[in-house]
Amino acid sequence: MRDVAIIGVGMTRFGELWNQSLRDIFAEAALKAMENAHVEKLDALYVGAMSPGLYVYQEHIASVMADYIGQRGIPATRVESACASGGLSVKSAYLEVASGMSDIVLAGGVEKMWDADDGSFILATASDQEFEAFHGVTFPGLYAMMANRYMYQYGLTREELAQVPIKNHKHSVGNKNAQYAFEIDFKTIMNSAMVADPLRLMDCSPITDGAAAVILCPLDRAKEFTDKPIKIKGIGASTGPIALHDHKDVTKLEAVKLAADRAYKMAGAKPQDISFCEVHDCFSIAEIIVAEELGFFDYGKAGKAIAEGQATYGGKVVLNSSGGLKAKGHPVGATGVAQVIEAVEQLRGEAGKRQVPNIKLGMTQNMGGSGGSSVVHILEAV
Amino acid sequence: MANSQRYTREIPHRYRLEAQKFSDGYVSFSTRYISPESNTKKSEKITLKGTGTIVAYTVIHIAADAFAKQTPFPVAIIETDEGARLTTQIVDCKISDVKIGGKVEFVFRKMGEEGESGIINYCYKAVLL
Numbered sequence: 001m002r003d004v005a006i007i008g009v010g011m012t013r014f015g016e017l018w019n020q021s022l023r024d025i026f027a028e029a030a031l032k033a034m035e036n037a038h039v040e041k042l043d044a045l046y047v048g049a050m051s052p053g054l055y056v057y058q059e060h061i062a063s064v065m066a067d068y069i070g071q072r073g074i075p076a077t078r079v080e081s082a083c084a085s086g087g088l089s090v091k092s093a094y095l096e097v098a099s100g101m102s103d104i105v106l107a108g109g110v111e112k113m114w115d116a117d118d119g120s121f122i123l124a125t126a127s128d129q130e131f132e133a134f135h136g137v138t139f140p141g142l143y144a145m146m147a148n149r150y151m152y153q154y155g156l157t158r159e160e161l162a163q164v165p166i167k168n169h170k171h172s173v174g175n176k177n178a179q180y181a182f183e184i185d186f187k188t189i190m191n192s193a194m195v196a197d198p199l200r201l202m203d204c205s206p207i208t209d210g211a212a213a214v215i216l217c218p219l220d221r222a223k224e225f226t227d228k229p230i231k232i233k234g235i236g237a238s239t240g241p242i243a244l245h246d247h248k249d250v251t252k253l254e255a256v257k258l259a260a261d262r263a264y265k266m267a268g269a270k271p272q273d274i275s276f277c278e279v280h281d282c283f284s285i286a287e288i289i290v291a292e293e294l295g296f297f298d299y300g301k302a303g304k305a306i307a308e309g310q311a312t313y314g315g316k317v318v319l320n321s322s323g324g325l326k327a328k329g330h331p332v333g334a335t336g337v338a339q340v341i342e343a344v345e346q347l348r349g350e351a352g353k354r355q356v357p358n359i360k361l362g363m364t365q366n367m368g369g370s371g372g373s374s375v376v377h378i379l380e381a382v
Numbered sequence: 383m384a385n386s387q388r389y390t391r392e393i394p395h396r397y398r399l400e401a402q403k404f405s406d407g408y409v410s411f412s413t414r415y416i417s418p419e420s421n422t423k424k425s426e427k428i429t430l431k432g433t434g435t436i437v438a439y440t441v442i443h444i445a446a447d448a449f450a451k452q453t454p455f456p457v458a459i460i461e462t463d464e465g466a467r468l469t470t471q472i473v474d475c476k477i478s479d480v481k482i483g484g485k486v487e488f489v490f491r492k493m494g495e496e497g498e499s500g501i502i503n504y505c506y507k508a509v510l511l
């Protein structure tokens with residue numbers, strides 16, 4: 001297997017993009033990434049998307065996108081793993097380059113969510129349709145049950161839980177691509193609508209249109225395209241139970257630990273080596289459980305640690321410098337790729353006010369459903 | 383998915399609470415060919431007696447369109463006395479009485495209907511004991 005580097009990145013602004021269609025936003029992100037990498041011709045294309053068929057009634061989107069980014073004729077593959085589709089798109093493109101099959105490969109992700117009629121129904125298709133969604137459980141409902149059990153088991157308070165979105169919104173300020181780049185406080189959260197007890201609207205990542213793309217090539221060719229190649233040092237992917245009730249302990253997300261252990265092993269790294277990670281904070285409780293599964297904090301301790309400032313600048317590890325899914329936005333299929341872009345910008349030293357000092361490794365963790373899948377990447381500037 | 387024939391395959395678990403006990407002791411409410419615990423394929427059919435304990439719960443305030451008229455409604459993960467895990471609604475109760483560790487019993491209830499002239503769905507739900 002060959003070493004692989006990221007040589008270019010591009011994304012749209014995340015938000016309500018009423019003037020652009022599904023293909024428009026993907027093309028904008030992809031063409032920006034190709035321009036950033038100084039490439040005009042791709043050898044292959046991967047597109048992560050959760051459910052364009054339900055959101056905008058378009059399937060077969062790998063061919064749509066190849067056509068609309070000027071690459072008609074190349075092999076193109078759609079990758080789906082619910083909200084982890086983007087992360088899995090990057091992994092799939094990595095394998096194509098590492099194997100020697102192709103040299104210049106674009107890994108993208110996209111979701112056009114605002115056009116949908118019944119977004120709660122569409123997102124719930126990432127849960128167990130026959131045994132969860134059938135009973136009226138929504139996606140926030142599943143994470144609410146995790147929060148309910150976690151608070152019961154570990155004594156996490158409502159105020160501590162609120163510190164996750166408060167921190168992530170604070171990080172997002174100045175991120176020009178973020179959907180909601182403003183600060184919020186505890187009152188904002190408690191005054192927002194109850195979605196699924198104890199989770200309120202301001203505990204939930206938003207509905208978002210957006211696309212993101214990165215260009216991969218063999219590491220030994222990377223300097224042809226950029227002065228700042230970023231090596232993909234470790235990748236881990238995993239699956240877990242599709243239904244939340246099949247997790248022995250619903251305060252754990254074992255798929256995240258499996259993926260992280262694989263990525264750490266491949267990269268020769270430990271949690272202590274990581275000073276920056278983009279994590280999948282689809283709901284406030286998710287960041288807390290994920291931070292434990294990644295090995296940053298002990299089980300039952302992450303909520304308090306985050307509330308004490310251990311997951312922001314000056315703490316143990318900066319989680320979600322971009323603002324995370326909560327403030328940056330969560331176009332499900334694009335999220336995993338956008339996380340990788342934030343890590344690339346941090347490692348290139350191009351994150352501006354969000355820059356994490358003395359950063360050596362960049363890490364991302366993307367998750368599907370209520371822990372049915374997860375993809376972890378560890379990146380390094382070379 | 384508006385055909386009604388497909389509901390016949392749901393009858394054993396939704397109407398009769400049938401589950402599977404694998405030879406390694408794992409009890410699955412959803413039909414599986416292989417145990418996720420030990421990979422054994424040996425199992426026997428059992429009928430759940432219909433009682434269990436609340437593992438975790440929430441109250442849904444914002445629902446998918448099909449459930450919008452029922453909000454707010456509690457849903458919970460239940461561990462049955464046989465050790466099977468499943469998710470279902472808790473009905474006929476004061477929402478504030480739903481607690482982790484609470485005992486429940488399954489009841490046979492209407493879930494919804496597929497359009498104005500479509501089939502009516504029935505299923506298990508839980509009541510507090």
